[in-house]
Amino acid sequence: MxxxxxxxxxxxxxxxxxxxxxxxxxxxxxxxxxxxxxxxxxxxxxPSPRAREALRNGEWHCYPDPQGRALRRALAEYTGLGPERIALGNGADDVIDLLARLLVGPGRAALIAEPTFEMYALSVRWHGGRVHVVQRDEEFRLPRETLLEAIRRLQPAAVFLASPNNPDGQLLPEETLQAALEEGVMVIVDEAYFEFSGHTFAGWLPRYPNLAIVRTFSKWAGLAALRLGYALMHPDLVRAYDEVRPPFNVNLAAQQAALASLEDRxxxxxxxxxxxxxxxxxxxxxxxxxxxxxxxxxxxxxxxxxxxxxxxxxxxxxxxxxxxxxxxxxxxxxxxxxxxxxxxxxxxxxxxxxxxxxxxxxxxxx
Ligand SMILES: Cc1ncc(COP(=O)(O)O)c(C=O)c1O
The missing domain is CATH 3.90.1150.10 (Aspartate Aminotransferase, domain 1)
Incomplete structure (x- = not known):
């Protein structure tokens, strides 16, 4: 076979x-x-009781809004960014996979800092891209100079960093992200645990068109089974992302439950x-x-x-x-x-x- x-x-x-x-x-x-x-x-x-309630009724026989407009408007209010900066996915895993599809792929490479969340390397390889690795130290800290040296040498098409990082739970230092962004490479910061850390780089988006932030409803909103993730990034990137994803990658139940969760935050x-x-x-x-x-x-x-x-x-x-x-x-x-x-x-x-x-x-x- x-x-x-x-x-x-x-x-x-x-x-x-x-x-x-x-x-x-x-x-x-x-x-x-x-x-x-x-x-x-x-x-x-x-999940929130309101999210459960939102699932009782739905136009299940109709295709959902492929642009997820209502949810993107609500997320705009939640994040303080315009809906044109928000892209949706079937969980953060799907967002990561679509970003890998858009940015990496054959003949291109991504840089990751191990140990970290497994999906970055998997998605990049599934799309035919190469994966370069910098190692965190014994305490799972990411040595800044090692990262910068690798970025300069390898010129990756994307750098995937999680803040906080899975599995160690530590935040990405601001100076490290800033230095990476100043190199002009595309940096994807995975903030799947943002609501637990209270720390976000979303405020940096207007300044850095090469920054993308990934979030999810799986953790804080208890919707892991329904699959709802999103990216915050430059409007041009959102448009390109929307061009390479299946139109109905986010189902209606997930959209409704996420909307209700934001109302019940x-x-x-x-x-x-x-x-x-x-x-x-x-x-x-x-x-x-x-x-x-x-x-x-x-x-x-x-x-x-x-x-x-x-x-x-x-x-x-x-x-x-x-x-x-x-x-x-x-x-x-x-x-x-x-x-x-x-x-x-x-x-x-x-x-x-x-x-x-x-x-x-x-x-x-x-
Ligand atoms: C760092 C990180 N990113 C993304 C995800 C995946 O989230 P989702 O359930 O939205 O696919 C996880 C899940 O464990 C995670 O730890």
Whole structure:
């Protein structure tokens, strides 16, 4: 079968989606509805009741507005930018993919700073572009001079940077972004966790036509299943983006739910505040475990370096107790787990499980 597939894509096929959380739960004897999902940075409070209500009625038999005008007007009000600066996508993943389609592609290259969100490299490769990598340091900081040197040397068609970064939760320093933008390359800043960090570069858009910002409703608005992402960027780029996307990439349910979420943002931001408070409490509690070193985070997740214990064994020990966190195979992250912030009762279950595990295995044992 593989011979039908583009040769340059064959090597990228990892089938990593093969195991679902439900299958994992079943394999470890956990009832799927009992599994505590702390692996995907979902919002445990779910969507706004108004978003649920908005889904009760819709002209489901009609195609949605391909320009998403009503939602773009509401987003203009939310972001303080004109609707001509806003492009919509089927989740931030789709926005990233469309930007890669528009900017990178055969004969061109993108620069990414690893470890980071996987989709930048995947999308660029799917579109036939090359991926160049600069490495973050041990603390996941991005050395500015290394980045600038790579930009000057490689002249990438796009630089993908997340702020805060997934998996470590740290913000992109302003000086680093400014220096990259001054080089004149296109820089895409992924602000998927903006509502948790409270920090945005959106105010820089009028000054830098080479800046694009990506956002999502998956995290703060609890709409991960409905898929709604957007980009903030120069109006010419929005027009070009709209030319290369399928016309109905954003479905009507997602548009309606996102609109209702923006109308109910006070409610949703209360949940964000709850998660931020819980993140700080969890961060302090995790520090008490000698085999964990949590990184301070501006998101709804906490990366932990695992020492004196194998990170994959720890992942498995948590799963046996009904808690799914994120583990990694990449060498730079192999000794880490990433824990999404849940409701207080989820943190309690996690801390209980960690305490049990710590008692099971004597402190410091390999
Ligand atoms: C940095 C970052 N960007 C984008 C996304 C994807 O968001 P969406 O659900 O809108 O595709 C995620 C999801 O985990 C993320 O961590």
């Amino acid at each position: 593989e011979r039908w597939i583009r040769p340059d894509l064959r090597d990228l096929l990892t089938y990593s989606m093969a195991v679902s959380p439900e299958e994992l739960a079943a394999a470890y004897g956990i009832r799927p509805d009992r599994l505590i999902r702390l692996h995907a940075n979902e919002n445990p409070y779910g 006070a409610y949703l931001m209360e949940n964000v505040a709850r998660l931020v408070a819980e993140r700080e409490r969890l961060y302090r509690a995790l520090q008490a475990f000698p085999f964990l070193r949590p990184f301070p985070s501006h998101t709804n997740f906490i990366l932990c370096r695992v020492s004196g214990w194998d990170a994959h064994r720890l992942w498995e020990a948590l799963l046996r107790r009904g808690i799914l966190v994120r583990r990694y195979t990449a060498p730079a992250l192999r000794e880490h787990i990433r824990i999404s912030v849940g409701r207080p009762e989820h943190s309690e279950a996690l801390l209980r499980a960690l305490t049990e595990i710590a008692e099971e295995v004597p402190h410091g044992a390999p």
